Amino acid sequence: MPKAPKPRTGQAPPMLDRQEFGKRFRIAFYDPAFQPEEAAIARLEEIAWNNYQDDHKAPVTVKAGRGFADPDYDLSVEWLETHKRLKAAEARQKDPKTKSRVLVICGSARNDGTCPGEMSKTYRLAKIVEETLEGKSIETDFLDLSILQSGYAIRIYPCKACVSTAQPLCHWPCSCYPNHAFQQVGDWMNDIYEKWVSAHAVVLCTPCNWYHTSSPMKLMIDRLVCADGGNPDPTLTHGKDVKKAKEVELAGWPFPKHLAGRVYGVVVHGDVAGIEDTRRALSDWLDWMGLIDAGEMSRLDRYIGYYEPYATSHDGLDKDTDVQEEVRNVARAVAVAVGELRAGKLSIPDGRLKRPRAK
Numbered sequence: 001m002p003k004a005p006k007p008r009t010g011q012a013p014p015m016l017d018r019q020e021f022g023k024r025f026r027i028a029f030y031d032p033a034f035q036p037e038e039a040a041i042a043r044l045e046e047i048a049w050n051n052y053q054d055d056h057k058a059p060v061t062v063k064a065g066r067g068f069a070d071p072d073y074d075l076s077v078e079w080l081e082t083h084k085r086l087k088a089a090e091a092r093q094k095d096p097k098t099k100s101r102v103l104v105i106c107g108s109a110r111n112d113g114t115c116p117g118e119m120s121k122t123y124r125l126a127k128i129v130e131e132t133l134e135g136k137s138i139e140t141d142f143l144d145l146s147i148l149q150s151g152y153a154i155r156i157y158p159c160k161a162c163v164s165t166a167q168p169l170c171h172w173p174c175s176c177y178p179n180h181a182f183q184q185v186g187d188w189m190n191d192i193y194e195k196w197v198s199a200h201a202v203v204l205c206t207p208c209n210w211y212h213t214s215s216p217m218k219l220m221i222d223r224l225v226c227a228d229g230g231n232p233d234p235t236l237t238h239g240k241d242v243k244k245a246k247e248v249e250l251a252g253w254p255f256p257k258h259l260a261g262r263v264y265g266v267v268v269h270g271d272v273a274g275i276e277d278t279r280r281a282l283s284d285w286l287d288w289m290g291l292i293d294a295g296e297m298s299r300l301d302r303y304i305g306y307y308e309p310y311a312t313s314h315d316g317l318d319k320d321t322d323v324q325e326e327v328r329n330v331a332r333a334v335a336v337a338v339g340e341l342r343a344g345k346l347s348i349p350d351g352r353l354k355r356p357r358a359k
Contacts, residue, residue, distance in 0.1 A: 001247075001250055001251050002250050003250075004243060004246035004247045004250055005246065006243075007165070007242045007243065007246075015052075015053070016052070018049065021048075021049055021052060022045060022049075025045050025048055025049075025183075026041070026045065029041050048183070051180065051181050052181050052182070054181070055181050056180050056181045057179045057180060057181050057182075058076035058077075058078070058079070058178075058180070059180050060076070060077045060078070061074035061075055061076055061077060062074070062075060062077055062080065063075070064080075064235050068233050068235040069233050069235045069236045070235035070236075070238070071235075073234075073235035073238065073239075075234065075235065076175065078178060078190075079171075079173070079175045079234070082173050082190040082193065082194075083173065083232070085190075085194050086172075086173060086193060086194060086197050089194050089197040089198040090197050092198060093197060093198055093199070093200065096342065099137075099138070099139045100138045100139065100200050100201075100335075100338045100339065100342060101138070101139040101140070101141060101198060101199050101200050101201075102133050102138055102139070102140050102141070102199055102200065102201045102202065102203060102334060102335075102338065103140075103141045103143060103195050103196060103198070103199035103201070103202040103203070104126050104129050104130045104133070104140050104141070104142050104143065104202075104203050104205070105126070105143045105145065105202065105203065105204050105205060105206075105217070105220075106120070106122050106123050106126040106142070106143065106144045106145060106146065106205055107122060107145050107204060107205060107206030107207070107213060107214045107216060107217035108120035108121075108122035108123060108145070108146055108206070108207050108214055109145070109146055109148070109149055109209075109214050109215055109216050110146055110149070111123065111144070111146040111147075111149070111150055113150035114146065114149045114150045118314070120146065120207070121207070121269060121304060121313060121314060121317050122205050122206060122207050122214075122269065123144065123146070124314075124317060125205050125267055125269065125317075125324075125327050126142070126144075126203075126205040126267075127142075128324060128327045128328060128331070129203050129205065129265075129267065129327060129328075129330060129331040130142055130331075132327075132328045132331035132332060132335075133203075133331050133334070133335055136331075136332070136335040138335055138338065141195050141198065141199065143192065143195055145214070145216035145217060145220065146216070148188070148216045148219075149216075153186045154186060154188050155186050155187055155188060156187065156188050156189055156192075156216065156219040156220055156223060157176070157177050157184055157187050157189075157219075157223075158219065158222065158223075159174075159176075159222035159223050159225055160176050161225075162176065162240070163225055163226075163229070163230075165242055165245065165246070166237075166242070166245035166246045166248070166249045167229050167230075167231070167245075167249050167253050167255065167359075168231040168236055168237050168245045168248040168249050168253060169231070169237055169240060169242065169245035170225060170226045170229070170230045170231060171226060171230060171231050171232070171234045171237075172226045172227060172230030172231060172232045172256075172258055173189070173190065173193045173226060173230075174189060174193075174223055174226045174230075175234055175239070175240075177189070189220070189223045192220060192223075193224075193227075196224070196227070196259055197258075197259070199262060200262060200263065200338050200341065200342065201262055201263035201264060201265070201294075201334050201337070201338045201341075202262060202263075202264050202265075202286075202291070203264070203265040203266070203267065203330065203331065203334055204217070204264070204265070204266050204267070204282055204286075205267040206267070206268055206269075206278070206282070207268075207269055207270060208268055208269065208270030208271075208273075208274040208275045208278045208301075210274070211273065211274035211277060211278070212274070212277075212278055212281065213268075213278055213281070213282060221285060224259075224289075226258075227257070227258045227259045227289060228255075228257055228258070228259075228288065228289045228290075229253070229255035229256060229257070229358075229359070230256070230258060231248075232256070232258075236248055253358075254358070255358040255359060257289060257290040259289055259290065259291065260289065260290025260291065261290060261291075261292070261341075262291050262292070263291065263292050263293075263294050263334055263337040263338050263341055263346075264283075264286045264291040264292065264293055264294070264298070264334070265293070265294055265298035265299070265300075265330040265331070265333060265334040266279055266282050266283055266286070266298070266299050266300065266330075267300050267327055267330055268282065268300065268301040268302075269301070269302050269303070269304050269323075270301075270303055270304075271303060271304065271305055271306065271307070271308075271310070271313065272303070272306065272307055275301035275302065275303065276301050278301065279299060279300070279301040283299050292337070292341070292346070292348060294330075294333040294334045294336065294337035294338075295333050295337070297326075297329045297330065297332075297333045298330050298333040298334055298337070299330075300326055300327065300329075300330050302323045302326065304316050304317050304320060304323060305317070
């Protein structure tokens with residue numbers, strides 16, 4: 001086994017001083033309505049400062065127990081709970097007695113509860129997908145990512161690219177969050193991971209924003225990197241021990257594809273440019289993770305209201321009955337593919353081939 005290289009360091013900024021920490025902590029209490037509780041806020045600030053200094057990332061842990069490489073390692077209770085939920089979801093998904101289930105994702109950042117004050121066209125298209133699938137007696141799970149912008153204290157934190165240091169450092173599910181020392185809490189991904197694992201298929205619906213998918217969709221995609229080659233046992237790397245993770249990878253890593261074998265469909269829409277590149281990027285990403293497209297009609301990119309005013313774009317969608325029918329065809333294709341997949345009849349010509357390069 002080659003020797004693990006020494007981690008390169010020197011980029012991270014220094015810890016905050018007490019004054020700057022206090023400024024950032026109190027941002028959440030800017031509203032004058034909090035002023036009567038100034039003394040209580042000051043006490044909480046002092047506790048938070050101590051936790052920050054002592055790096056209370058995972059303040060509540062338990063011994064990993066049986067089934068892990070190091071049963072005596074102290075695992076985050078929050079991570080362990082999500083891990084158990086994903087194991088249970090995987091078991092349900094593989095049970096032939098369960099109904100077929102499709103995750104429909106609305107990737108637009110706007111809804112009528114956000115500043116734009118109007119629902120998105122993506123939402124309407126995703127609802128067409130949902131209604132069509134339900135008409136085929138398929139269970140649906142509707143994930144509306146616009147809730148990131150209109151919901152209280154819901155977040156998807158950015159990926160830290162642990163995988164680029166060593167693949168086993170990227171845990172499945174992600175263990176980077178929550179980080180209580182930095183108040184990086186309320187991460188939505190633990191629920192989203194469960195939705196992906198529970199599904200037999202997924203349909204992504206997204207607008208094209210600046211030649212790519214929407215911001216919330218991209219946040220979710222990046223945080224799903226752990227589904228492709230991620231390490232389901234953080235005790236192997238003693239948490240985030242960089243040196244240990246490099247040693248584990250160089251000893252030989254299987255790069256497990258935790259979401260492989262599910263069917264997918266993609267709906268991309270835009271107004272002037274970029275839809276084809278966005279559709280390709282999403283399809284290539286899903287292909288790489290081992291998901292299976294449901295045929296040509298399951299990968300759709302269309303302009304709605306091409307070079308017309310934004311103000312009338314919903315009217316443009318109302319008039320474009322062809323694109324509405326094409327979206328229904330995406331759902332129909334996925335429904336057929338899911339049925340064939342679960343019956344063992346879906347043809348996957350390269351399904352038994354092994355990549356010569358596992359990464």
